[in-house]
Amino acid sequence: MAFTLSEIMAARRQQTQAQLQAQRGNRTAVEVDEYSTNPTQAFTFYNINQGRFQPPQVHMVDPMPHDSPKPPGYTRFVCISDTHSRTDSIQMPYGDVFIHAGDFTELGLPSEVKKFNDWLVGRQTSWVKNR
Known part of the structure; x- marks a missing residue:
């Protein structure tokens, strides 16, 4: 059975994430993305399902009208x-x-x-x- 480069990269990333999670325990940590030094590889990995991929931490919101007032105490x-x-x-x-x-x-x-x-x-x- 042959695997695509995307499948291999996805499996490697899952394995790396599992290892990091085991090392961290309950601590919260921000890790540098393993592809941050290789934009081509990052594009290939994150573009597996182009048009359908939505990272779980991203929430789509409706844009506000350009002339809406800013609520007091907020940073716009x-x-x-x-x-x-x-x-x-x-x-x-x-x-x-x-x-x-x-x-x-x-x-x-x-x-x-x-x-x-x-x-x-x-x-x-x-x-x-x-x-």
Whole structure:
């Protein structure tokens, strides 16, 4: 019987997790992902069921309207990604922390990076309300 690379990797990961759990006992620990130094291998492992794989710790939530008020005492994180040099029409809420999670250029050109940086500087004061 032949096994695929994905099946071998999954079995190896389960074995490693079982060993770590036995070593830890009841203690909680955060482990560095074994594929963190090999993105290609990580992609292969985590992409086994592309489109259907959902890590158990992730919970999908509905997005909030961009103009909804922030409740008192809360910290609002504003996270966007994949803008691909198309930032002109983005509507964002006020936030305490702004995160751009990647892919902000279309081709990776220096002119696109400069345009994105200029956009960030220009929007800086509109993201965080004065306290």
